[in-house]
Amino acid sequence: MSRIAYVNGRYVPHSQARVHIDDRGYQFADGIYEVCAVCDGTMVDDDPHLDRLDRSLREMRMEAPMSRAALKVVMYETIRRNLVKDGIVYLQLTRGVAPRDHAFPKNPKTQVVVTARNVKPHPAAYVEEGVKAVTAPDIRWGRCDIKTISLLPNCIAKQAARENGAYEAILVDEKGVVTEGSSSNAWIVTQDGKLVTRAPSNEILNGITRLAIIEIARREGVPFEERAFTLEEMRRAREAFVTSASSFAMPVTQLDDKPIANGKPGTIALRIREAYFRHMAAQAEAAA
Ligand code: PDD
Numbered sequence: 439m440s441r442i443a444y445v446n447g448r449y450v451p452h453s454q455a456r457v458h459i460d461d462r463g464y465q466f467a468d469g470i471y472e473v474c475a476v477c478d479g480t481m482v483d484d485d486p487h488l489d490r491l492d493r494s495l496r497e498m499r500m501e502a503p504m505s506r507a508a509l510k511v512v513m514y515e516t517i518r519r520n521l522v523k524d525g526i527v528y529l530q531l532t533r534g535v536a537p538r539d540h541a542f543p544k545n546p547k548t549q550v551v552v553t554a555r556n557v558k559p560h561p562a563a564y565v566e567e568g569v570k571a572v573t574a575p576d577i578r579w580g581r582c583d584i585k586t587i588s589l590l591p592n593c594i595a596k597q598a599a600r601e602n603g604a605y606e607a608i609l610v611d612e613k614g615v616v617t618e619g620s621s622s623n624a625w626i627v628t629q630d631g632k633l634v635t636r637a638p639s640n641e642i643l644n645g646i647t648r649l650a651i652i653e654i655a656r657r658e659g660v661p662f663e664e665r666a667f668t669l670e671e672m673r674r675a676r677e678a679f680v681t682s683a684s685s686f687a688m689p690v691t692q693l694d695d696k697p698i699a700n701g702k703p704g705t706i707a708l709r710i711r712e713a714y715f716r717h718m719a720a721q722a723e724a725a726a
Contacts, residue, residue, distance in 0.1 A: 440452065440453070441517040443552065443553045444515070445551050446549055447673065448455075448610065458550070461549055463532030463533070464532040468498075470495065470500070472488070473529075473683045473684065474529070476523070476524060476526060477718040478523060478722035479723045480721050480725040481513060481527060486649060486650075487646050487683075488506050491585075494585050495531070497584070497586060497682060499542070501546065502535055522556050524556060524557065524559075525555050526683065528553045531548050534546035534548060534641065535612070536639065540617065557629065558637050560685075560688070565688075567691065567703070568690060568698075568701070569604070570602075570691075570695075571619070571680070572602045572604045575606070575609070576608070577591045577594075578591045580640055581640055582617070582618075582642055582643055583639065583641075583642065584641055592621060595607035596620040597717040600677070606620060606622055606688075607687075608669075608693065613663050614668050617641050619680045621651055623647070623648040623681050625651075625680070625681065627678075629676050633660050633662045634662075634663045637666070646681075646715065647681040650683055651714060654714060654717060660666040671700070672698070673696065677698070677703075677704025677706055683692055686711055686718075704716075
């Protein structure tokens with residue numbers, strides 16, 4: 439089946455989807471994005487994702503290209519045209535096309551691209567054995583709370599993970615404190631059984647999966663603390679995992695080639711992963 443992309447008002451074959459070379463996304467990474475999981479054809483937590491998109495638009499002083507309702511229609515139409523059942527929908531907005539000048543153009547017209555694709559379930563071993571992570575210095579800018587397409591430091595960190603046979607890179611600041619994953623939020627369970635993840639700030643992206651899992655932890659009665667933790671704490675943790683729209687909750691059992699605890703996925707991580715799947719399935723059922 440040939441894929442279809444939505445580009446500025448038109449549904450076009452993916453292979454022919456184009457943006458202008460003066461698009462500020464191409465020239466300056468001057469744009470924002472969202473990745474939303476699709477479960478049985480339904481977008482998971484679409485409103486929280488679009489709330490975060492609105493926030494990114496405001497922080498970037500960009501114009502919304504259309505109403506939320508219209509955006510949802512485009513996203514669902516892209517999902518439908520690509521026969522996506524379980525996968526992701528990707529939405530990218532850039533500040534528009536203008537002659538190259540660092541300052542914002544006078545009358546920018548936000549450019550819109552939407553793609554969607556099926557994603558295979560993670561290999562069973564990822565969940566049964568957990569995944570490996572490496573650490574990398576967090577060399578990003580001071581506004582990691584904005585979901586911008588400016589992801590070069592994240593790409594460099596992810597590449598370091600790949601070159602070491604790891605699933606994710608855990609970013610660590612100059613004080614030895616964990617910020618987040620290169621494309622995920624980081625969590626630990628302490629030796630005394632407390633679930634810990636960093637509070638939202640300009641230093642991390644406030645993950646939508648993260649928010650859903652905080653709610654799940656509260657509901658399930660898992661003791662929870664929202665605070666920063668050091669790399670040393672992560673190495674000594676009872677469990678670790680990362681969360682995102684594409685990883686859900688993924689147990690991390692090795693960090694820089696050393697096992698975390700007994701090197702097996704933790705019970706809380708697996709319990710939260712299952713509860714998160716139920717959270718996704720419930721939305722698909724409600725939409726059916
Ligand atoms: N990344 N932190 C970073 C730096 C991320 O890029 C992401 C998501 C997250 C988790 O956010 P959420 O739970 O809303 O997916 C945290 C997406 C999946 C990506 O770039 O593909």
